[in-house]
Amino acid sequence: MTQKPLLEVEGLKTYFYLDNDLVAKAVDGVDFSIAPGETLAIVGESGSGKSITSLSIMQLINKPGRIIEGTIHLHNENLLTKSGKQMTKIRGNDIAMIFQEPMTALNPVYTIGNQIIETLRKHKKYTKQVAREKAIELLKLVGFPRAEQIMNEYPHQLSGGMRQRAMIAMAISCEPKLLIADEPSTALDVTIQAQILDLLQEMKERLDMSILLITHDLGVVAEYADRVLVMYGGQVVEETSVENLFEHTKHPYTNGLLDSLPSLEKEVKRLGAIRGTVPPAHSFPKGCRFSDRCPHVMDQCYGSNPDLLSIEPNHKVRCYLYD
Amino acid sequence: MALEQQLTNNETSQLHNQNQGNEILVEAKNIKKYFPIKGGILKHTVGHVKAVDDVSLSIKQGETLGLVGESGSGKSTLGRVILRLLEPTEGEIIFDKEDISHLSNRKLRNYRKNMQIVFQDPFASLNSKMSVGELIEEPLLVQSSATKPERKQKCIDLLEKVGLRASDRTKYPHEFSGGQRQRISIARALALNPKFIICDEPVSALDVSIQAQVLNLMADLQDEFNLTYLFIAHDLSVVKHISDRVAVMYLGRIAEIAPKKPLYDNPLHPYTKALLSSVPSTDVKHRREKIHLTGDLPSPADPPSGCAFRTRCIHAHEKCALERPELTDMGDGHYVACHLYDQGR
Numbered sequence: 001m002t003q004k005p006l007l008e009v010e011g012l013k014t015y016f017y018l019d020n021d022l023v024a025k026a027v028d029g030v031d032f033s034i035a036p037g038e039t040l041a042i043v044g045e046s047g048s049g050k051s052i053t054s055l056s057i058m059q060l061i062n063k064p065g066r067i068i069e070g071t072i073h074l075h076n077e078n079l080l081t082k083s084g085k086q087m088t089k090i091r092g093n094d095i096a097m098i099f100q101e102p103m104t105a106l107n108p109v110y111t112i113g114n115q116i117i118e119t120l121r122k123h124k125k126y127t128k129q130v131a132r133e134k135a136i137e138l139l140k141l142v143g144f145p146r147a148e149q150i151m152n153e154y155p156h157q158l159s160g161g162m163r164q165r166a167m168i169a170m171a172i173s174c175e176p177k178l179l180i181a182d183e184p185s186t187a188l189d190v191t192i193q194a195q196i197l198d199l200l201q202e203m204k205e206r207l208d209m210s211i212l213l214i215t216h217d218l219g220v221v222a223e224y225a226d227r228v229l230v231m232y233g234g235q236v237v238e239e240t241s242v243e244n245l246f247e248h249t250k251h252p253y254t255n256g257l258l259d260s261l262p263s264l265e266k267e268v269k270r271l272g273a274i275r276g277t278v279p280p281a282h283s284f285p286k287g288c289r290f291s292d293r294c295p296h297v298m299d300q301c302y303g304s305n306p307d308l309l310s311i312e313p314n315h316k317v318r319c320y321l322y323d
Numbered sequence: 324m325a326l327e328q329q330l331t332n333n334e335t336s337q338l339h340n341q342n343q344g345n346e347i348l349v350e351a352k353n354i355k356k357y358f359p360i361k362g363g364i365l366k367h368t369v370g371h372v373k374a375v376d377d378v379s380l381s382i383k384q385g386e387t388l389g390l391v392g393e394s395g396s397g398k399s400t401l402g403r404v405i406l407r408l409l410e411p412t413e414g415e416i417i418f419d420k421e422d423i424s425h426l427s428n429r430k431l432r433n434y435r436k437n438m439q440i441v442f443q444d445p446f447a448s449l450n451s452k453m454s455v456g457e458l459i460e461e462p463l464l465v466q467s468s469a470t471k472p473e474r475k476q477k478c479i480d481l482l483e484k485v486g487l488r489a490s491d492r493t494k495y496p497h498e499f500s501g502g503q504r505q506r507i508s509i510a511r512a513l514a515l516n517p518k519f520i521i522c523d524e525p526v527s528a529l530d531v532s533i534q535a536q537v538l539n540l541m542a543d544l545q546d547e548f549n550l551t552y553l554f555i556a557h558d559l560s561v562v563k564h565i566s567d568r569v570a571v572m573y574l575g576r577i578a579e580i581a582p583k584k585p586l587y588d589n590p591l592h593p594y595t596k597a598l599l600s601s602v603p604s605t606d607v608k609h610r611r612e613k614i615h616l617t618g619d620l621p622s623p624a625d626p627p628s629g630c631a632f633r634t635r636c637i638h639a640h641e642k643c644a645l646e647r648p649e650l651t652d653m654g655d656g657h658y659v660a661c662h663l664y665d666q667g668r
Contacts, residue, residue: 045530159619160394189393189557191616194601198615216530219603223610246607258605260535262564264587265606270542271564273535277500 005033006210007057007178012070014049014056016281019064024281026052026065028234031308034178039204039211041225041242043218043257047278049234050214054180057212058097059087074178092123096171100183102163106155112139112166113151116173123174138169142199161192168199175207182214197224218261222246230254233289234281236308240315250317252294288320296321348551349405349519350381354414356397356404360624372624374400376575377414379650382519387545387552389566389583391559391598395620397575398555402521405553406438407431419518436466439512443524445504449496455482455507456492462514481510484547485540502533506540513544521553526561538565559602563587568656571595574631575623577650581657591659594632630662638663 014027116135139147185193238251259272362369442448485506526534570580579592633643
């Protein structure tokens with residue numbers, strides 16, 4: 001990884017200031033970088049802060065949430081110093097995003113064609129005619145055989161998988177350098193999920209994009225990512241290559257996740273569930289945030305939160321077991 | 324080979340013991356459920372959505388039958404028809420040797436205590452205005468003659484059984500997380516000591532670590548109370564983990580049904596093969612070859628003629644468009660509905 005990173009996030013903290021004077025530390029000191037052409041996955045359960053991390057990059061955090069610290073560099077430019085207007089330009093042009101539920105992300109009262117043309121005209125300043133041709137081309141690219149017809153259809157006329165294809169067409173329309181995919185296949189059936197994830201992979205190679213893949217599904221991570229961050233309680237607890245994560249798992253939380261997963265390959269009598277539940281972001285345990293659920297918990301863990309340390313090249317872990 | 328044979332024999336005999344001589348508890352015979360599509364000014368019926376189209380299956384005492392399929396395959400509708408929460412258009416439902424498909428609601432009530440259901444969304448399935456105690460005691464109030472202190476005691480027992488605390492009785496559903504709510508739903512389903520529980524995607528709304536807790540709980544309860552489950556889910560790994568036998572549904576029909584091991588190790592139907600190959604695996608060393616299905620599920624209002632899967636099947640031939648394949652016995656309880664196996668194995 002000698003290449004200059006495309007995106008560099010340092011010390012990112014996004015807090016939500018709740019009504020009852022509580023502070024939800026949804027993202028609490030996250031660092032990572034994405035190289036050009038790389039697929040980085042962020043994996044974690046609900047409440048781990050993975051989605052808020054991606055929304056922070058896009059600066060789509062609404063009140064009562066605020067990015068309170070950190071830098072987000074995209075080709076050496078700090079996005080957090082940009083004005084609203086400049087960010088609008090960057091969103092879509094440089095960074096695009098697709099969401100879990102394409103029905104809520106697409107506008108129900110405009111045709112698919114309208115919505116793609118709008119993006120192209122806004123960002124690329126194409127004429128109507130050129131934008132239309134380009135939109136049809138994009139729909140063909142993402143695998144619609146009857147693209148001209150789809151142009152005139154409304155989101156509700158499409159199935160879940162087709163809507164997600166339309167979303168991808170829109171996201172890649174301005175050839176972004178970074179595509180953030182937030183649970184892109186979670187709402188889809190497995191056979192459709194495979195189609196969509198393969199399509200993303202193909203588009204990534206064709207357009208030389210980087211992908212930030214947000215998911216809770218470790219199987220998806222294993223098949224589609226190059227590198228992976230495991231998040232828990234608003235922090236990264238393990239960061240390494242995909243091979244390392246599954247072959248040389250270090251953090252007790254990652255281990256717990258893998259053990260709780262029923263698998264097609266191996267048979268177990270009982271699943272190794274992690275006890276307890278994810279703590280809410282406004283009341284993490286003192287010390288290590290996983291301490292109250294960890295099977296290897298030591299006295300030290302209740303005292304202070306361990307740092308994310310490199311224990312091997314390309315393998316970082318936040319755990320006192322590896323101190 | 325001989326050893327392997329012996330092993331499987333042992334396994335089966337163990338299963339037999341568990342299943343109390345394999346007595347059939349629930350049987351569905353040629354179930355059809357068509358929903359009318361109304362159209363025109365006079366709201367005439369202009370067609371039917373064939374949600375379940377001639378499905379037969381049976382579930383043995385103490386067994387878990389997994390029912391998998393994609394959205395729109397009719398698996399949830401089938402579950403509801405078996406409980407008679409929906410009236411079947413055609414077909415018979417036999418529960419504990421009794422035909423319940425034509426019983427009146429009043430007579431059905433006696434059977435209801437023996438069959439319960441746990442739904443997917445624990446946020447929608449629990450009344451938010453009732454306390455946990457009221458929720459769990461409600462079935463007892465309706466169905467049994469238990470006194471108030473008896474109901475309270477039963478409720479406390481159940482809460483402890485499902486891993487909650489007796490003090491949770493006075494709390495309300497919104498005070499619990501998704502996993503805990505699902506535990507409440509399970510406690511409520513268990514209140515009348517049912518024989519049979521339909522679990523309709525009970526863990527798909529939960530995070531993996533919580534999902535594992537609930538799956539373990541369900542397995543423990545099954546052992547303790549000798550429960551019979553129909554486990555409906557779209558997640559093939561979850562179904563593999565919990566089931567003894569698995570049925571694969573496609574567009575309202577059963578494509579393949581078999582004991583879990585042969586189904587997962589040696590799937591026969593092209594749809595089952597594609598489905599299994601599409602599941603992303605955490606095994607980074609050994610990648611499975613993927614079989615790609617093109618297109619989407621056809622509309623159940625207008626299913627393809629002959630075999631429902633033929634429009635997406637790579638092996639489709641002439642006969643598939645003409646004749647609907649019947650479930651064929653391939654030996655050892657493995658049945659497949661596909662013209663590729665017309666001559667048997």
